[in-house]
Amino acid sequence: MPDFIVKPSTLKELWKILPSLPAGRRYLAGGTDIVTADNCGAESSECWIDISDIPGLALIKETAGSLFIGSGVKISAIERSAAAARWCPALAAAIPHFASPSLRNMATLGGNAANGSPCADGVCALVAEGAYALLALKGKKRRLLLKDLFLGPKKTALKKDELILGFEIPKRRHAGAYLKLGPRAYFGISKAAVAVSAEIEGGTIKRASVALGSVAPVPLHAARTSAWLVNKKLSAETIAGASEIVKAETSPITDARSEGEYRREMCGVLLERALKSLAA
């Protein structure tokens, strides 16, 4: 545990106190990653900035064109949200795969992204949803495609002290799916995961977005596969074709959780099944 934890009550206060804090500081939201990492000695901070009191971060709100999910929103709150179920079907499908029910009561979507893990279930689904990340640093805000937030394992484009305010998902009527292979029912980090969101009109795919978890250094947006699917009939041939393309689009590594070749193979199988579930 760091020597001290601060808990600003507004964003303004946060920016004000930042210069007085030690250099080794980190934001603390649900704490499910950084507290455990600290406990086992995998990382240590001089100071944690608890952002759970900052207003607005824990909100899910709809505007005319988009859905905003605050970075401090608990995963279990997304599970209960009708708006999230309607506008982010891939994200909604990912939630039951996320860690465990108890962890979902603590963990936040912002933390899931800031942690920068290629196997983050919530983030992988959001990448498929075409979400944007809204970031703020000392009053300056920026917006970037979520897929561009990730640079490598545990590496993000976040600048020092930059805070994820939330995620913006364009409101589009679409279907979604999330399939994952893990070692067990709960607390199973995935061997491979596939998220799909697609707009389908009269059996034709109008827009598609495929994201892959645990098969690349980052939650991977499968751009080639996504593009190839557009304007195709959602037929058996299309599904088989997409499955071949997605396998070629990844080159996963072998690690303690799975073998690379198995992971590549599973991207194909899971995508096939995800697309079939959209066709059904």
Place this chain on the structure above:
Amino acid sequence: MDAKDLKVVNKPVVKMDSMGLACGEPAFTDDVEFKGLLTAKILWSPHAHARIKKIDVSAALKVPGVKAVLTYKDLPRVPHTTAGQGYPEPSPYDTYTLDNKVRFVGDRVAAVAAETPEAAQEALSRIKVDYEILPAVLDTAEAMKEGAPVIHDEEDSKNIPDAKHNIAAKFEFQVKNGEWFKEADFVFEHTWSIPYLQHCALEPHVTIAHFDNAGRLVLRTSTQVPFHVRRIVAQALKIPVKKIRVVKPRIGGGFGSKQEVLLEDITAALALKTGRPVKLEYTRKETFISSRTRHPSRVRMKAGVKKDGTITDAAMEITLNTGAYGSHALTVMMCAGSHTLPMYRIKNNIRFVGKSVYTNMPVAGAYRGYGATQGFFAWECLMDMMAAKIGMDPVEFRKMNYIKLGEGSPVFKAMGEGREGVEQVITSTGLFEAIEKGVDEIKWTEKKAEYAKQTGPIRRGLGAACMMQGSGIPEVDMASATIKMNEDGSFNLLAGAADLGTGSDTVLAQIAAEVLGIKADDIIVTSSDTDITPFDVGAYASSTTFISGGAVKKAAEKVRDMIIEVGARILDEKKEDLRLECGKVVSKSGASCPLSEVANTSLYYYNQHQITASASHFAQSSPPPFQANFADVEVDTETGVVKILDYVSCVDCGTAINPVLAEGQNDGAVLNGISHTLSEEMEFSSNGTPLNASFRRYKILSAADTPRLRTFIIPTWEPAGPFGAKSVSEIGINGPLPAVANAIYDACGVWLFDAPFTPDRVLKAIKQRR
């Protein structure tokens, strides 16, 4: 006698420590505070094989708060074994409390005791060690080769059969009736393997050493074997047994890993050095790197079968990896054959060849199932292969061949635990009923027909596996108990038996209460304190109910006779007309007096004496419990994911003294086995460093992974056991590997030989078949 006449035994009496534990009463080793307690920490070897050329502890001793730093230079050099077994132990004496050589990543280098954990940790980092790194060998086949690094090159170790080839134990046995496989129509030969597996008891290993007011050393420790702890600590540190008291508090699980003297010797040495109470507790990581594991195994099995279903010959060749030390190296290997080969009648030839091999890897030891898990994985899969080849239903094939009531096996006599075994015949078996019940519950016939019509990538299948285990070690295990009567008609039961959370205190109280005609809660149980309770070898080898229960029953019978003696005087009746019932001495005439009156009479009024008795028990046989397991599984042939849909386990444990606890034991054992089957495996780097030494990375199955899992107790009456009881604690863990492997074959025609059956591995096997 029959179970239906019983009043306390065979009833679901509430586990007597359950409420206290549920309410967080201070019960476990670390729940008690000691004034001035020091924290101990161990420096672990970072090398798989190295000699300590120089070790300098001067900087460590200067850390404020550090009270002692021990290296091999500070302790007597006594070769011993950490295996808590009957004396003399059948495991080689190849371990030293601290040595000038390290033999695996995680071996002890030095020990520190300090005022705070932080100071102890700091001291560890300041110990300067100069190692001469030696070539390491991680694989059993490599280790046996000529010219391989010799792991035990020390001259003073004892009972290592072939140290030069790193062989910690070996045994061969053969029954020869004619030419091998001459009568067989089909012969099969395959190899099955099990990896390094961890026990994962929730309470890690922990010991507190302190001194009583007479200056004697007291070890409060999480152990399965308090009396063996006392003996081995005395041996290793060269102090008299009378100077040591071992107290076993409540234990948070053992599963074999606490049948070891792992922490007690070094904690005692630090306490003796400092004169202060010292606590040593493993972290979870330390339990992975430096406690004990299941012996990884390769079992090569060859068997022949005739078209009519007769098994003609069977040969089992097992190689166990015992790691850096030979704890249980011989006995686990023996049980891999002795518990499995007698299971089915083998007409002509039987052979067993076993080796336990040293490597520079973590140390294996006792683990629930104790070799039978490794052996049955091979034997029961082979049974299904043979059945498939001759076109017989695997269940019918088993029914035709399993060992029947009154039958024996040459294996029983030939293979004991580290010495010759005991000739025995089966005196109780419910295997037929167990199989029938299982077939019915899993819907074997209906589902077989239904699954025959399957198409598509998702395939279901059924698998069966039968097994046996032992009930204690015959003519080796001994237990004793003392019972004494109090004024109110309650009794103290002082038992050497070690309750590990298994519920043995409750089971033993039920046995005593049954004899004494009282309720179980009129028995106050004190279990396993070497100063207070009589001797017991400890909780292992599925022995407690059968052996310790036998001692309790005998002691209770002696006490009953003493009560009747006094009751006869009070009631003025003949002894033979009296019995104990509902807390009273009752006469055929209808007269009665309460037990409290008997107690008061004996203590205060007439021929004053304490009603008390002790008794000991050992057994001349080890009646096997039997079990039939059935798995209904679903294999996703595109992803390799195996899902267990239903698992039925029917167990004949004789009379279940406490049916709820027996079911719980079996459910736990089966789930443990399912976790072995689908998920668990310790992984190592190229120098033998464990890579997944945490619950985050070593995946044990959770509650959410528990499939529909049903245990059915099949009652039988074992004449050698207390109230007809046999054992139940281990057998269940042996079922899932073969039952699930057989079900996977039934589902998709693929045999799996290497545990665990992870999706990657299953898919690879499916693809190879295509």
